[in-house]
Amino acid sequence: GDSVTQMEGPVTLSEEACLTINCTYTATGYPSLFWYVQYPGEGLQLLLKATKADDKGSNKGFEATYRKETTSFHLEKGSVQVSDSAVYFCALSDPQGGSEKLVFGKGTKLTVNP
């Protein structure tokens, strides 16, 4: 079945450092790919998405490119802030699987220190 594998955490960075969180997927069809962020005590918020190969999703300085050839959707940010501290989830939705459910990775906890 469909699955998402993302970089194990936790990740600790200093403010203004570069961030990359790796995410790879397995899907039978042509999925849409997402990054969600969960701040402490809150629900998940959609950070960015890409619906087809070579699409780049971007939001709040974060970017991820849908790479079909490597089945990857790595999350990047050039300069992180303390406010970026959260748990980040990579996810896919594969309508050809017959459902609109999201399949999530296990999450990567990011801590940014001042």
Next chain:
Amino acid sequence: DSGVTQTPKHLITATGQRVTLRCSPRSGDLSVYWYQQSLDQGLQFLIQYYNGEERAKGNILERFSAQQFPDLHSELNLSSLELGDSALYFCASSVLTGVGYTFGSGTRLTVV
């Protein structure tokens, strides 16, 4: 505020009991999804409703059931609760497929 409302925010109950979690989707969203988040299993899809009808089913136990009412709010019923059912239960809603969901802030269920 995401627009998806979940109640209650916290629930503590004993093993063997039954609870009902409630979700009001964002205005205009016809689909409601339920997810369970636990430390060992991560985020698991439970069930989806679309405009009152069940659309997809995931790893939902037989002790759990859900429904979506004509006003589009949804309830998740958990019965014969076990310690392992302790988790965060999220509801999400969407209007279109492939564009991502809006999640509520969750109900934290603790079974003692």
